[in-house]
Amino acid sequence: MFSPDLKQALPTTDELPCSDDTPVDNEDQNFLPNVLLFLLNSIWANRMDWYFGVDMGVYHTTGVNPRVPVVPDGFLSLGVERKKGGKSRKSYAVWEENEVVPILTLEMVSHTPGGEYDEKMDIYVKLGVLYYVIYNPEFWRRDQHQPFEVYKLINGNYQLQIGEPYWMPEVGLGIGRYQGTVAGIQQELLSWYDQQGDRYLRAEEQAEQERIRAEQERIRAEQLAEYLRSLGIDPDNLPTAN
Template identity: 30%
Template sequence: MFQFKYPAVQSDPPLSPRETLPTMYDLPSENPEEPGLPDEFHDLQPQLLSFTFRPRLFFPEQLFCGSDMNLYYDVRHQNWYKRPDWFGVVGVPRLYDGGDLRLSYVIWQEGISPFVVVELLSPGTEKEDLGETSSSVNQPPTKWEVYERILRVPYYVVFDRYTDTLRVFSLVSGRYQELNLTTESKVWMPPLELGLGLWQGEYQGINRLWLRWYDEQGNLILMDAEREKQRAEVAEQRAEVAEHRAEILAQRLRELGIEM
């Protein structure tokens, strides 16, 4: 699926820097388990998910979203953790102890598992993300094993931005089953009364396919900035309509010989 490209084969004329410069996935890291820090897409996509995660059955202060945050899941092995690209929890306080930002998400303290986890495929992690690996003896379980068997996360979402492929797995009788998505690559999550799907549009100046939340009518859940822009456009339209009506009224009055 992914091709490591460094070091690049030299050519004449030389290839462009985009084709020859190494990525963080090509070069070794001081931590062999983490070849690189999240790339820009891994920053932007979770932001967009968090800004639009608004299940109407829950108040904003009852929602928590985490991205690239340590999720500790086993009180018997307190140094074991997974770090989902994004996860959403419902029914927990937005702030830790009612007034502070979390530094991690500790299951045995919170008491509530994430309702949905999203992994964005990266070189070197795709097999574990898709459940194609298994844990060794005396080693921590894989992501798939943690999400499916330990945390029992109801919805597990995997998105490959290189192929724009969205896959969604739902927990059925304790095991993940892949869902058949609609032709628009959308999935509806009834307990949340919220859907997740692919959206072609611009976010932070980048136009591409993004994961977005939507409501039961298929309308996108808007970010605050989008909502303000929409309100401004509606206000402008109403002002234009009012101005047009005023011009028509003035014209009729002039026809009657009445000057305003």
């Protein structure tokens, strides 16, 4: 718990940079976390007690200086306002969030190593982040790790978990990879999953499923009409029950 005097001395998010201004190595570092964010906007559309940040500074007091943030590619916090005071956040300061730390952080490994397996892992341990996801589709052999790893904080240490998609009961979601198509481009994507291991569909996928379903209904109706005509029955002038 922060003492009132400490809270008074800490800077506000209006005074802090939104990130560390370090440019990303590739577009997926921004794109894939946003895919997860947009999907959450659909899954949890009626919930106002969560926040998912993308490339945003997380300020905390477990480091050497509360003005130096850790900047995950993505992070999820539960039990906080979707819009803090009705406004968009510039950054995430733990002392302004009723001391709620992210329950999940996501780091995407790029050509330039960013301390995902050591420095950042140590920071998230101290911060108390329950789940730490490292996505490393291109350089996992270089780093001697797997392309997709989920770590859980157990007794003060991160332990690598088994299974994909991996179900996180404290979050109420699973996370994993799949091959999908976005804007006509096929690639590996990250997604949320339900407890049965079924992937939540993106809005455009749901729309496409509805289109296919409607088309199948239309074809079935035409086939039925053709069958009735073969029996000498006018499908447009069927008798109605009294």
